[in-house]
Amino acid sequence: MVQPAGNFFAEPAPSDLVELAADERPRFWVTIDTEEDFDWEAPFARTGYGLSSIPALADCQRYFASAKVKPIYLVDWPVVADDRAVDILGAARADGACEIGAQLHPWVTPPHDEDVSAQNSYTGNLPRDLQRAKMIALRDAIRDRFAMMPTVYRAGRYGLGGETAAMLAELGFRCDTSVRSGFDYRFGHGPDYRNAPLHPWWVRTVAGAVLEVPVTTVFGGLLGRAGEPVYHRVARNGTHAGAALARLGIVERIALTPEGIPADRACKAIDIAVDLRVPVLNFSFHSPSLQPGNTPYVRSQADLDLFYQWWDVVLDHLARRGVEATTAADIMAMAARRPPG
Known part of the structure; x- marks a missing residue:
């Protein structure tokens, strides 16, 4: 059933889905949740997090630059406030080697007018005015620290709400990548993305259209x-x-993530997505995984070595399938050929 326009949870009209042209190949996009280090098993907290993984962003960027991949770092509030992150990512962006977008962790982003809880860790559960205020704070902090206005947004924990699209359009965001197709987060007070498309689609609002590029x-x-x-x-x-x-x-x-998915299965997923002619294969991972001990996926130096070996295998497979790296700017240009209906 088609719901009112402007809601990420509405079924897109066929005219709003972005399809490949007959002579186009799928592309892949590397999106990195660039965030603070915290205990994923502990209750959410505004304080007590770490930022020791920030220097590892330099190694990550060198790896992708050598592979001729321009990742997009979706930075959250603690990262934006860290001078080392600004130096590393700002220099890479100035060289044209990466892009920068926004990722909103509400529990560490001002204004702090809500109780910290599992339910409130999904931004879309907060009152509309508070959601908007946090979005503005993060957007403006990125503008001031990186000398650019972010146009790509990801809700921390994939926590979209029914009014998020309209707020994003009002605030100058043109692309969202918060939908995690095939996942259901309702058990933790989050959204249900089980029926979300794999293809990008336009979400129309009174303030303009936002392109959704779901995580694959x-x-x-x-x-x-x-x-x-x-x-x-x-x-x-x-x-x-x-x-x-x-x-x-x-x-x-x-x-499509190195976190918990073996490389051979990721290659199988690539084959499936290519056969389905998914326009954008959207890979993602969390930046704390770049340093051992921060996430369940990278506990040791051996795990970190395997993390980069995973990318070696996957990038090689993508090349063999003729799937080239893309960027947010290129995705928007591709989608603009089919504007929202």
Whole structure:
């Protein structure tokens, strides 16, 4: 059912979906949640986080620059406030080697007018005026620190709300990448993206249109795309059931990320997405994974070595499939050929 325009959770009209032209190949985009270090198992807190992973951004940027990939660093409030991050990322952006966007963690972003809680960790659950005030604070901090106005936004924890699109358009954002297709966060007070498209789509609001570029997740296994509803029914009570489905080869959910997804499965997901002619294969990971000990995915130097080896394998596979790196600017140019209907 098509819901009113201006809502990320509305089913897009066919005219609002962005499709590849007959002679176009899919492209890939590297989006990095560039954020503070904190204990993912602990309650949310406004203080007590670390920033020791910031210097590792330099190694990350050198790696992608050598691979001729221009990632977009979606920076949040503590990162923007860190001079080292501004020096590293500002220099790379000045060289044309990366892009910078915004990522909003509401619990560490002023104004601090809400209780810190799991529910309020999703920006879209906050009162509209408070959401908007936090967006403005982060947007303006990026403007002042990086001498540029961000136009790409990601809600921390993928926490969009029903009015987010209109606020983004009002505040000058032109692209959102908060939707994580194939995931359901309702158990933690978050959004439900199970039925979100893989293709980018235009979200129309009275303040203008925002392009949604979802983080890519595909479904493989014996059931193929038909297995997606099976996965959601069986795995709704936890990830172990989903893992069992994958082990049996019935259906598996594969996100394009080095965090928890083996390289061979990511390559399989690339093949599926290419066959589906998904215009933008949107990869993502969290910047604290660039330093051992911050996330469940990189606990040791050996894990970090494997993290970069993962990218070696995946980038090589993308090259073999003829999928080239892209940027936010290029994605917007591609989408502009099919303006919102």
